[in-house]
Amino acid sequence: MITKRAILILFLFAALVSSIPHPNLQKREKLGFVATVLFNENDIKGVATFTQFSSKVCRATVQFNTGFTSSNDDIYTFKAGNHDITPNNFIVKPPGIAAFRKDFTSFTCKSLVGKKFTVKRGNKVIGEEEIKEA
Numbered sequence: 001m002i003t004k005r006a007i008l009i010l011f012l013f014a015a016l017v018s019s020i021p022h023p024n025l026q027k028r029e030k031l032g033f034v035a036t037v038l039f040n041e042n043d044i045k046g047v048a049t050f051t052q053f054s055s056k057v058c059r060a061t062v063q064f065n066t067g068f069t070s071s072n073d074d075i076y077t078f079k080a081g082n083h084d085i086t087p088n089n090f091i092v093k094p095p096g097i098a099a100f101r102k103d104f105t106s107f108t109c110k111s112l113v114g115k116k117f118t119v120k121r122g123n124k125v126i127g128e129e130e131i132k133e134a
Contacts, residue, residue, distance in 0.1 A: 031055065034134035035109050037117040043067045044127035046096070048117055049134075050080070050109040058109040060085050063099035067119070067126055068092050075122050080131060081115030083107055 033052040039045055044067025053059040062078060062085070071094055077086045083104065091098035112131045119127040 033109050035112050035131050036134045037129045037131045039127050052109045056105050058104045061101045065096040068094050068097055077120045079118045080112050
């Protein structure tokens with residue numbers, strides 16, 4: 001009889017513990033806001049994603065498949081609203097670029113929604129689209 005009670009108590013304890021959400025997971029659910037911008041018109045095609053990685057870090061992930069005609073990475077700039085998000089080094093393999101990731105602490109991802117994401121080659125805008133909530 002004690003064995004059955006012990007098993008029942010252990011089962012109830014396991015059920016109770018597994019039904020309580022882990023505090024770190026609750027905190028993480030409040031984070032994770034995502035904003036995106038899709039370039040799918042004209043000569044430039046690609047995507048940029050902004051994910052609120054932590055309460056202080058907005059992570060940008062950017063990749064383009066077409067629209068980059070020069071392999072010189074110094075002539076390209078990327079802006080999200082008024083924020084320059086151009087990485088120090090990134091790989092340009094015409095017609096596209098390798099994906100890059102960069103973290104920012106000076107703004108939140110949510111603050112970018114409704115602003116423009118602009119790609120320039122020199123002084124010429126080669127792509128500009130609105131950043132939207134995913």
